[in-house]
Amino acid sequence: MRADRLVATLLLMQSRGRVTAAELAGELEVSVATARRDLEALSAAGVPVYPQPGRGGGWSLVGGARTDLSGLTATEARALFLLVGPAASASPAVKSALRKLVRALPGTFRAEAEAAAAAVMVDPVRWGERDQERPEVVELLQTAVVRRLKIRLTYDGRARERTRRLVDPWGLVDKDDVWYLVAGTEKGQRTFRIDRIAEAVMTDLPFERPGGFELPQAWGRIVDEVERRRSLVSATVLVGAVHLRVLRDQFGRHCEAGETLDDGRVRVRLAAPTALDIARHLAGWGTLVEVVAPDGVRAELARIGAELTGRYGEEPGMTTVGKPAPGMTTPTCTDRC
Template identity: 40%
Template sequence: MRADRLVATLLLLQARGRVTATEVAAELAVSERTARRDLEALATAGIPVYPQRGRGGGWALVGGARTDPVGLTVGEIRELFLVPGVPGVADVPGVPGVPDEGATPHLRALERAVVDGSQVRLGYERPGGAADERIVHPLGLATKAGVRYLVASTGAAGGPGALRIFRLSRVTSVEPTGDPAVRPEGFDLAVAWRSLASTAEERTRAATVRGRAERGAEAALRALFPGRLRLGRPLAHGWMTFEADGPSPQALAAQLAGLGARIEILAPREARDHLARLAAELAALYGPPAAPRAG
């Protein structure tokens, strides 16, 4: 477990006073990259660990201080299990979000579940769908662009391939089951987050629509498709071409529907047909009432 490694790294620091990533890697039988990431995670957690540069450098406790792992504060223990702040993890591209979404009502309950290693019954609302419940094994929390995600296993044994990420703003309830969570063997939160975030990014780019838009609609298009929009050449009469990526032609058409006549989808056909159906439904619901028949 990663927390075991972090505590072992801290004990090694205390025993030797100063260590290098190479020494930690050899002692704990991990890669040098993993050892360096663990040392950085200790510093991020608020433990007084700092790097020393130059010849004879390495990592040491500030002023030779000692920290009793058993006496770590709740906040320090929590940080050992959380991804935010681990260099390179919070910057995984393609997981868009908005700031200030971290203070969700279920954050503390999920932090406790991660630290305590306990399963929870998670209520979760999918985009455009009703909330459902499932038993999950919380493994850690990650942040991207101010948006928090839970990394969890949904498999009964917590095995590989059952890892999922859940956006905390869509969590509707958290109920501890009293059963221990199972961590996959060799699980590394930072590595798992990168893999899951990459998979999520691929899903958001599964389809592409091509169309034309009025000049001046650039800001609205960029807001709809952050990092997934390509503006093209200008056309006659104040139009321009564009391409946008999304999970499906239908989802892209639904997003673009709000721009009305400022855009026209040119391809694929599925997106045009879906937009036409949406327009017909809206016209039937909000259009003027039919005139009464004469006499």
């Protein structure tokens, strides 16, 4: 990626005043010959760089010329790396360019830029939640992560009990449009759903992240634990191949397709925290899905069916559960199927 090297070269020359080909090669992880060719290419292209031979010489920008890109303010540099940081894990080339740009920034901006690049990651694998708008508090939390300042949270837990805590914001994760805060507390590392944060106030109290903490690795451990809890019970079901995509949308990664039978149905393994959770998801499918095992899920479905029959069995237009009255048509599958 020669373009990113040339940009990084200009930024280095501006921030340091003068560089040698050897210094440039060391910073950009290229050979001295490549660094020299890049400098000569800039000069040939009309960029005002020139060499000074001899002891103490090097390459400089004529008259201290500045590039627009290097005129970043501290706020702009932080915003840039908050944007680029999450994408850096997608491509080795992007990660390399990011490292070079960080080195080229003025020293006063470099620490915040590095912190901003590591403050947020994006995990695209869904857990089944619907799309949500980015909460307004994310920007404040990002600032706190980068500046290493403690946050006072007012938080609604799973049971909607409201608590107030002082936490160290270590990093943010966007998982399928649901945001999470990974933070240090007096009881150790905790994960907070940002849509449950009722209020967040950034303090002027500094904190230090634990040595060796890496957000991607920490999030990976969190995901593993959540997935373990979400897959304590599994069920084997049979479903028509045409409906498999909808079932996958419903169960996410906890839907594993197996063999296709002679009748066109697919054997699928589903998982959830409890048998009732699986039954609740499948109850609306009616006879489109057949539960082969376990008996616990079948029993929960039978119980749900009995409850529905008890409440709605006498509704006008229905003769028996699941069968339309004479003159009524059977509903057809939507385009989602």
